[in-house]
Structures are given as structure tokens and as C-alpha cells.
Amino acid sequence: xxxxxRATSPMYSRRLTKPDGRKLWLYGRAPIAPDIVAxxxxxxxxxxxxxxxxxxxxxEWVTYAGHRQDRTFLPPPDYxxxxxxTDPSSPTEVPAGEWDVxxxxxxxxxxxxxxxxxxxxYVATLPATGQCEVVVYxxxxxxxxxxxxxxxxxxxxxxxxxxxxALSARNDIEYVxxxxxxxxxxxxxxxxxxxxxxxxxxxxxxxxxxxxxxxxHYERAGRGLVEAIVRDEHREGSRIVHTERHAVAFVPxxxxxxxxxxxxxxxxxxxxLDLDDLELHDFARTLKVVLMKLDALWDQPMPYVMAVHQAPxxxxxxPEAHLHIEIYPALRMKKRLKYLAGSELGAGAFTADTSPExxxxxxxxxxxxxx
Amino acid sequence: xxxxxRATSPMYSRRLTKPDGRKLWLYGRAPIAPDIVAxxxxxxxxxxxxxxxxxxxxxEWVTYAGHRQDRTFLPPPDYxxxxxxTDPSSPTEVPAGEWDVxxxxxxxxxxxxxxxxxxxxYVATLPATGQCEVVVYxxxxxxxxxxxxxxxxxxxxxxxxxxxxALSARNDIEYVxxxxxxxxxxxxxxxxxxxxxxxxxxxxxxxxxxxxxxxxHYERAGRGLVEAIVRDEHREGSRIVHTERHAVAFVPxxxxxxxxxxxxxxxxxxxxLDLDDLELHDFARTLKVVLMKLDALWDQPMPYVMAVHQAPxxxxxxPEAHLHIEIYPALRMKKRLKYLAGSELGAGAFTADTSPExxxxxxxxxxxxxx
Numbered sequence: 001x002x003x004x005x006r007a008t009s010p011m012y013s014r015r016l017t018k019p020d021g022r023k024l025w026l027y028g029r030a031p032i033a034p035d036i037v038a039x040x041x042x043x044x045x046x047x048x049x050x051x052x053x054x055x056x057x058x059x060e061w062v063t064y065a066g067h068r069q070d071r072t073f074l075p076p077p078d079y080x081x082x083x084x085x086t087d088p089s090s091p092t093e094v095p096a097g098e099w100d101v102x103x104x105x106x107x108x109x110x111x112x113x114x115x116x117x118x119x120x121x122y123v124a125t126l127p128a129t130g131q132c133e134v135v136v137y138x139x140x141x142x143x144x145x146x147x148x149x150x151x152x153x154x155x156x157x158x159x160x161x162x163x164x165x166a167l168s169a170r171n172d173i174e175y176v177x178x179x180x181x182x183x184x185x186x187x188x189x190x191x192x193x194x195x196x197x198x199x200x201x202x203x204x205x206x207x208x209x210x211x212x213x214x215x216x217h218y219e220r221a222g223r224g225l226v227e228a229i230v231r232d233e234h235r236e237g238s239r240i241v242h243t244e245r246h247a248v249a250f251v252p253x254x255x256x257x258x259x260x261x262x263x264x265x266x267x268x269x270x271x272x273l274d275l276d277d278l279e280l281h282d283f284a285r286t287l288k289v290v291l292m293k294l295d296a297l298w299d300q301p302m303p304y305v306m307a308v309h310q311a312p313x314x315x316x317x318x319p320e321a322h323l324h325i326e327i328y329p330a331l332r333m334k335k336r337l338k339y340l341a342g343s344e345l346g347a348g349a350f351t352a353d354t355s356p357e358x359x360x361x362x363x364x365x366x367x368x369x370x371x
Numbered sequence: 372x373x374x375x376x377r378a379t380s381p382m383y384s385r386r387l388t389k390p391d392g393r394k395l396w397l398y399g400r401a402p403i404a405p406d407i408v409a410x411x412x413x414x415x416x417x418x419x420x421x422x423x424x425x426x427x428x429x430x431e432w433v434t435y436a437g438h439r440q441d442r443t444f445l446p447p448p449d450y451x452x453x454x455x456x457t458d459p460s461s462p463t464e465v466p467a468g469e470w471d472v473x474x475x476x477x478x479x480x481x482x483x484x485x486x487x488x489x490x491x492x493y494v495a496t497l498p499a500t501g502q503c504e505v506v507v508y509x510x511x512x513x514x515x516x517x518x519x520x521x522x523x524x525x526x527x528x529x530x531x532x533x534x535x536x537a538l539s540a541r542n543d544i545e546y547v548x549x550x551x552x553x554x555x556x557x558x559x560x561x562x563x564x565x566x567x568x569x570x571x572x573x574x575x576x577x578x579x580x581x582x583x584x585x586x587x588h589y590e591r592a593g594r595g596l597v598e599a600i601v602r603d604e605h606r607e608g609s610r611i612v613h614t615e616r617h618a619v620a621f622v623p624x625x626x627x628x629x630x631x632x633x634x635x636x637x638x639x640x641x642x643x644l645d646l647d648d649l650e651l652h653d654f655a656r657t658l659k660v661v662l663m664k665l666d667a668l669w670d671q672p673m674p675y676v677m678a679v680h681q682a683p684x685x686x687x688x689x690p691e692a693h694l695h696i697e698i699y700p701a702l703r704m705k706k707r708l709k710y711l712a713g714s715e716l717g718a719g720a721f722t723a724d725t726s727p728e729x730x731x732x733x734x735x736x737x738x739x740x741x742x
Contacts, residue, residue, distance in 0.1 A: 055625040056596060057581045062627050063722045110714070110722045121624045122603035179713030187710025198714060205719030210428045225427060232493035253492045254426040256433050307717025328716060339558025340711060342550030343481070343569060345699060346678025348576030351434045351481045 009151060011158055016095075022105040027159050029151070030098050039091035041081055041107070048109050050128035051118035052201075060205045063128045065110040080141045082134070082192035094136055100152060101159045103197070106132035111198060113172060129172035131199035135159060136192070143193050144301060145180065146291025150370055154284040156195075160308065161272040161280070163197050168273075168313035173199035175207060175312045183303025185330045185337060195306070203312045210309065211321060218320035224268040226322030239360040242289045244282035249290045251360035256350040258332040259294065259302070259359050263287045264324035270311035271323055285370060287325060292368040294329060303330040380522060382529055387466075393476040398530050400522070401469050410462035412452055412478070419480050421499035422489035423572075431576045434499045436481040451512045453505070453563035465507055471523060472530045474568070477503035482569060484543060500543035502570035506530060507563070514564050515672060516551065517662025521741055525655040527566075531679065532643040532651070534568050539644075539684035544570035546578060546683045554674025556701045556708060566677070574683045581680065582692060589691035595639040597693030610731040613660045615653035620661045622731035627721040629703040630665065630673070630730050634658045635695035642681035642694055656741060658696060663739040665700060674701040 012031045016024045016038035024038040050065035084096040094102045111130030118125035137145050137156055145153065160178040167173045180195035181188050203211065217225035233239055233250045241249040241261055249263045263286050265279045275283060294302035305328045311318035332338040332353055343349045383402045387395045387409035395409040421436035455467040465473045482501030489496035508516050508527055516524065531549040538544045551566035552559050574582065588596035604610055604621045612620040612632055620634045634657050636650045646654060665673035676699045682689035703709040703724055714720045 053625045055627070056600065057584060058577070059580065059584050060719065060721075062625050063720065064726060065722060065724060066726055122600075122607060123624045175718075177713075177718055179717050181710075181712040186712050187708065188712075196713060198718070198720075200718070200720065204714075206429070207718060209430065209719075213428060213430050229427065229493075236493060253494045254424045254433050256426070305713050305716045307713055309717075326717065337558065339552075341552040341557050341559075342548075342567060342676050342678055343575075345676045346550050346680075346697065347546075347548055347569070347571070347578060348431065348580075349434065349569075349571065350431075351436060353436060355435060355437055 011155060013162070018104070020107075022107070024094070024102065024104040025159075025163075026095075026097075026099040027101040027103075027155060027162075028099040029155075032099055033097055036095050036097045036099075038104075039085040039088075039093070039095055041091055041093060048112040048115070049117075050110055050112060050115050052126040052128045053118075053121065054124040056123055058205075061126075061202055063110050065108075065128065080190070080192050082136050082190060082194055083141050084139055093134070094139075100138070101155050102136040103133050103159060103163060104136075106134050106196070111200065113170075126201070128201070130201045131167055131170070131173060131197075133163065133197040133199075135163075135178065135195040135197055137195065138193055141192050144182075144291065144295060145193055145195070146288050146295060148193075148288075150285055150288055153288045154281060157272070157275075157280055157284045157287070160197065161275070164272050164310070164313065167197075167199040170199065172201050174314040175200040175203045176310070177204070177207070178308040180304075180306040182306070183301060183330065185303035186305055203314065207309050207312070211312070211318070214320040214322070224320060224322050226264065226324060227268045230264065230266055238357045241293065241360055241363045242286050244286050246279040246282035247286040249286045251356040251363070253356055255356040255359070256352060257328045257330075257338060258352060258354040259297070259327075259329040259363065260356075261290050261294070261327045261329075261363070262324050263290055263327070264322065268319075269323045270318045270321035271313075272308070272310055274323070288370060289368055290327065290363075292370075293363045293366045294327070296366045296368055297362065298334045304328055305330070382526060384533070389475070391478075393478070395465070395473065395475040396530075396534075397466075397468075397470040398472040398474075398526060398533075399470040400526070403470055404468055407466050407468045407470075409475075410456040410459075410464065410466055412462055412464060419483040419486070420488075421481055421483060421486050423497040423499045424489075424492065425495040427494055429576075432497075432573055434481050436479075436499065451561070451563050453507045453561060453565055454512050455510055464505070465510075471509065472526050473507040474504050474530060474534060475507075477505050477567070482571065484541075497572070499572070501572045502538055502541070502544060502568075504534065504568040504570075506534075506549065506566040506568055508566065509564055512563050515553075515662065515666060516564055516566070517659050517666060519564075519659075521656055521659055524659045525652060528643070528646075528651055528655045528658070531568065532646070535643050535681070535684065538568075538570040541570065543572050545685040546571040546574045547681070548575070548578070549679040551675075551677040553677070554672060554701065556674035557676055574685065578680050578683070582683070582689070585691040585693070595691060595693050597635065597695060598639045601635065601637055609728045612664065612731055612734045613657050615657050617650040617653035618657040620657045622727040622734070624727055626727040626730070627723060628699045628701075628709060629723060629725040630668070630698075630700040630734065631727075632661050632665070632698045632700075632734070633695050634661055634698070635693065639690075640694045641689045641692035642684075643679070645694070654694075659741060660739055661698065661734075663741075664734045664737045665698070667737045667739055668733065669705045675699055676701070 014032035018038045018040040052061040109132035115127035164176045178197045239251045311321035385403035389409045389411040423432040480503035486498035535547045549568045682692035
């Protein structure tokens with residue numbers, strides 16, 4: 001366990017502005033060159049003006065972002081907007097130069113700080129303020145988050161943390177969720193390893209529901225609900241996928257997806273901002289191990305949706321919250337997608353065809369090398 | 372409007388038992404022959420024993436039905452288990468003979484009355500009691516619900532009503548939801564026009580949420596929330612897709628899917644059981660018109676999930692409920708699927724790329740002939 005105790009390596013960063021006004025942040029182990037310039041792809045950038053409408057029966061906001069309908073889908077293989085710009089006549093979203101992780105404001109955001117004057121209707125409407133960012137995991141056009149070296153995965157987690165911190169200062173943002181959509185099965189438009197990060201102007205329905213239940217538990221028990229789940233998963237043991245001193249991964253007893261895995265710090269850290277260096281290291285390591293296992297399972301990239309759930313940044317205290325990553329692999333068997341259909345979409349009632357214990361045992365049995 | 376006032380044609384039915392013990396119900400305009408015999412496909416039928424586990428963070432039940440993993444997927448084109456049995460050596464799920472609509476207990480149910488002894492864990496577990504039924508819309512192996520003659524669509528609605536009535540008498544069932552998954556895009560395993568019907572042992576999360584909000588509104592306003600929505604949609608007008616005297620279809624102001632359409636009676640009928648003959652007729656007609664418009668939009672079958680939301684059958688009074696069908700077409704443009712990814716699945720926050728007013732105008736502009 002000695003290796004876990006090493007000091008975290010430094011992370012340098014630099015904030016740039018693109019020709020079209022969007023912000024770009026570069027992060028690296030080495031200082032970012034001061035003369036680096038932020039590029040932007042050419043073409044019309046329609047000023048985004050998304051709006052929210054209240055769904056009165058579900059009690060949730062729906063976002064309308066009309067301009068997104070025309071966004072690029074599977075661009076020609078010779079153009080990767082997330083690769084460093086090498087030909088100035090064909091600019092991408094990120095510059096050449098020495099950096100390891102980049103973040104920029106999405107060109108086709110569903111939430112935007114400048115949103116204004118929503119249309120009027122009998123349901124409440126609001127400007128869809130907030131922030132949509134793209135997190136470029138690496139300069140390499142191919143690969144995977146889990147396949148990056150451990151220091152690099154750790155840097156991605158630290159970038160999520162930095163962006164959470166920065167967005168928490170904004171009045172129009174109440175919740176920050178880093179996430180990744182991976183694979184054509186979940187509709188990704190670019191193969192370049194990347195994730196996203198949304199700063200929502202409201203606490204979205206699923207975290208809101210989880211937090212409400214956590215708060216009730218905390219007020220009753222004086223301790224966190226997820227802390228109890230971690231303890232119970234350790235005790236029962238049959239669904240543990242990987243453990244480090246300060247982090248753990250398991251297929252929860254109540255998994256909705258066949259290979260659903262949760263990755264979380266053992267201590268009840270409400271958000272990324274609460275992780276100390278050792279916890280962040282173990283958290284990143286556990287995430288890497290899980291992602292490697294998912295890809296090793298059938299020796300092919302596992303399509304998934306990955307969402308980071310943490311405390312809201314609404315100014316309140318959230319001792320009830322417990323940072324955790326929920327990974328939803330889209331396949332229930334090799335080559336067999338789990339479809340969301342009538343029961344899931346129409347009733348909200350999930351059906352699993354598999355047992356969490358069996359799937360956890362499968363993943364636990366896969367050996368991976370962490371470097 | 373004279374045609375709408377005609378008396379509803381009679382519907383005959385007969386209940387049969389399959390060789391493997393499952394029930395089969397046949398419905399028709401003509402009396403069902405008394406000597407008709409219920410077939411069942413051959414092969415092992417594992418006694419189903421699904422169970423529920425409580426998801427403590429979302430506060431909902433998840434169903435585990437292990438045997439389903441191996442269920443038939445896209446059987447060879449020469450075998451249609453929903454077509455009438457013509458060769459006794461290759462039995463299907465329904466007999467030859469004169470009938471129009473058939474319902475049978477699903478061979479691979481996720482909910483089953485005989486479920487028992489769930490495994491123990493730190494989360495609550497229960498037997499996954501309830502009922503899963505397949506609703507065969509027609510004897511024809513090809514076609515669509517919307518393409519059936521109006522009397523036939525009306526019969527399907529009446530069959531939903533009859534099954535809701537029958538299942539409401541069971542103690543292990545609290546909610547009945549007829550639904551249809553249509554198209555390979557939403558994972559249908561059989562092209563034969565059919566839907567399903569689940570009798571849940573609990574009120575599932577989405578109807579539960581809708582009903583809670585409706586109840587609060589009803590207690591405050593003394594009238595239904597959906598009744599108010601219907602009035603407001605009529606008043607604003609821009610999202611109406613079709614109207615009859617007693618039923619209406621619109622893309623709601625808060626649609627989450629591009630071509631989402633709701634079909635509902637104008638009067639606040641809590642469930643299918645509350646429709647009178649004229650209302651049922653107009654409701655079926657409106658449903659047929661909407662389904663025809665969706666298929667005519669791009670001159671191809673529109674993949675969709677369709678869910679019928681109604682009052683629970685939990686023994687309580689539900690004046691707050693208002694029967695409505697929610698149709699979620701899977702395409703947001705021709706050949707472009709709407710993917711549910713990080714924001715939708717991880718946060719519960721839906722993003723629409725299109726405007727409900729534009730999509731409603733598109734559908735409204737499509738002329739269809741109802742016969």
C-alpha cells in the first residue's frame with residue numbers, strides 16, 4: 001500500500017479563450033506554455049438560446065435546445081475535432097502543444113449562461129442557463145479512459161474536481177455532473193476518448209431523488225445512507241468488484257443494469273471537493289480497474305453511460321451526500337443490448353435478467369494490470 | 372359526428388388454459404367456438420420465480436428475472452409464435468379459428484403470481500408477484516395497431532379494459548399498465564403486431580410520481596391536473612394533433628421526445644374502466660389517427676414505446692387520475708434515434724432538440740383516412 005501514500009503529482013493549468021468566445025482549459029503535469037492559442041472549428045456558431053419547460057406531471061424540467069438537431073454526427077474519419085490542431089486551415093477544438101487533459105465549452109450546449117427570454121406557455125418556462133463542457137481525456141484519438149496510465153486517470157478526476165469548484169461559484173448553477181457516454185450504442189458522436197460535464201441550473205431529478213432519500217436517512221440515523229450501503233456491501237462481500245484502502249467498487253445489490261458498477265470513496269465524502277489526496281488516488285485507481293475489467297470482459301470496449309453523483313453546489317450543506325460514480329454498461333450479454341422499453345420508460349420499473357452476484361463474480365475474476 | 376354515436380359492437384370472449392397451465396383469452400366480434408383448444412410452444416418451461424429488490428437510493432423496486440436472459444430473440448422468419456397454430460407439430464401461442472384479439476400469460480414473465488422465497492440481502496426483497504401478458508392485436512403476422520380497422524382498434528382498447536378489470540380483483544396487483552414496444556430500435560423480439568400488459572405488485576415509479584403530483588393538485592384545486600392540461604392545450608392550440616368530441620391528442624408543451632404524443636379522453640376518466648362507449652370509441656379513433664400519422668410521417672413504421680397510464684387498482688379512490696396514453700417515438704428525425712445517455716439516464720434531465728409546436732404542426736398536417 002506504500003505506493004498509495006505517495007504525494008500527488010502537481011497539475012498545471014491555463015485558461016484560454018477561443019476565437020468564438022468559448023473558454024478552453026488545459027491541464028498538464030508540466031506547465032502549459034504561455035503562448036499557446038485556443039483554436040475553434042470553423043463554421044457558423046448560432047448563439048445558443050435553450051430554454052426549460054416544466055413537466056407538470058413528472059415535476060421536472062425539460063430542456064429545449066433547437067439548434068442541436070443539426071449537430072455533427074460521426075464526422076468523416078479524417079477529422080477529429082478533439083485532436084490537437086495540426087493544420088491551421090482545419091482547426092479543431094484543442095491546440096497542439098504539451099497538455100494532458102483539456103476542457104472546453106460545448107459548441108452545441110443544451111445549457112448556456114446567456115440563455116434568455118424563453119417562450120411563454122401554460123407551463124412554467126425559464127432560460128436554460130448553466131454550462132455544458134467537453135472533457136478531452138487525452139490527446140490520443142483512440143483509446144479509453146480506463147486504458148490511460150493511473151496518473152492520467154487521476155488527473156481526469158482532479159479536472160472534474162477543479163471544474164466542480166469553478167462552476168460552484170456561479171449563481172446559475174446548482175448541480176455539477178461529470179459524465180461519459182461511450183460507444184455508438186449510447187449515441188456517441190466522436191470516438192476520441194472524452195467525457196462531458198454539465199452544470200445544471202437545478203438539481204436534476206435523479207440526484208434530487210437520491211439526495212432527498214439520503215437526507216431523510218441522515219436525519220434519522222445521523223449517518224449517511226451510502227455509508228451504510230458500503231458497509232453492507234463489504235459485509236456481504238459477494239458483489240465487491242475491487243477494493244482499495246479508501247475506495248471500493250461493487251455491483252450494488254439493487255443493480256438495474258446487468259454489469260452496473262458503483263465506484264466510491266469509503267468515507268462519506270459529499271463531493272469531489274471533499275476527497276483528500278489519498279482518497280482521490282484510490283478513487284481514480286478503483287475507477288481505472290473497473291473500466292479495465294469492463295473492457296477485458298469480452299475483450300472489446302464496453303459501451304456505457306457513466307455518471308458522477310455528488311452534493312449539489314447550491315450553497316447548502318449536504319452531509320447526507322456521498323460521492324459515487326454509477327456506471328451503466330449498455331450490454332446485458334455479449335452483443336445483447338439492454339433495451340429500455342415499456343416497463344422502464346413508461347412505468348420506471350427496471351427489470352434485470354441477471355443476478356448482481358453473478359455479474360460481480362465475473363468482473364471480480366478478471367485480472368487487470370494497473371500502471 | 373353521427374357515426375360516433377353508434378352503439379358499440381358486441382365483443383365475445385373465451386378463457387382457455389394452455390397445456391403448460393398458462394391462461395389464454397380470445398376475443399372476437401363473433402362468438403368464440405366452444406371446442407377451440409389453446410396451444411403452447413414446445414420446450415422446457417422453467418417455473419418462473421422472479422424477485423424484487425429495493426433500490427434504497429432511488430426508492431424503487433427492481434425486478435430480477437434470471438430465466439429471461441435466454442429468451443428467444445428474432446426467431447427464424449418461418450416461425451411466428453403469435454400466428455395461429457396451423458401445424459400441430461409446431462404449436463404457437465394462439466389457436467387457429469375465429470377470433471380477433473388474443474391475450475396470454477407471457478412464457479418468460481418478469482412478474483408471476485407464484486413467485487416465492489426471494490433471496491435475503493441488506494436491502495428489502497420480495498417475491499415479484501404480478502402478471503405479464505402478451506396482447507396479440509390480430510391474427511395477421513404483419514401490420515400495425517394503427518393500421519387495423521377502427522372497430523378492431525376499439526376492440527384492443529376494450530381488451531385492455533377487460534384485463535384491467537380482471538387483474539384489479541387480484542390482491543397481488545396494484546397497477547395495470549397496457550403498453551407496446553414497437554420496432555427493433557426499442558428491442559422488440561417479434562414483428563407480429565402485439566403489445567403487452569403488466570400487472571405490477573406496486574404502483575411503479577413514474578405513475579406513482581404522476582399520481583402524487585395529481586393528488587396534490589386535486590386536493591388544492593378540486594379538479595384534475597390533466598383536465599387543466601387538456602383545457603390549456605385546447606386553448607393554446609398549437610400542439611393539438613387530433614380532436615374528437617370526447618378525446619384529444621397533442622404533443623404536450625413539455626414533451627421529452629421529439630414526436631411524443633398523448634392520447635386521452637377529454638373528461639377526467641381515472642381509468643379505462645371509466646370510459647363510456649362513446650368515449651372509448653373516440654379514444655380508440657384518436658389513437659388510431661395518431662398511430663397512422665406517425666407511420667405516414669416518413670412512410671415507414673415509427674418505432675415507439677407506448678404506455679397507458681391510469682388509476683391504480685389498489686382499492687383506493689383515485690379522482691386525481693386521468694387516463695392517458697403516452698407515446699414515445701424513438702426517432703427525433705428520420706433515421707436519427709434519440710439516445711438516452713448521461714443527462715437522461717444519469718441525471719434524469721431530458722433534452723429535446725426540437726420544438727413541440729413544430730412537431731405537432733408536422734403531425735397535424737398529415738392526412739389519414741380512418742375506416
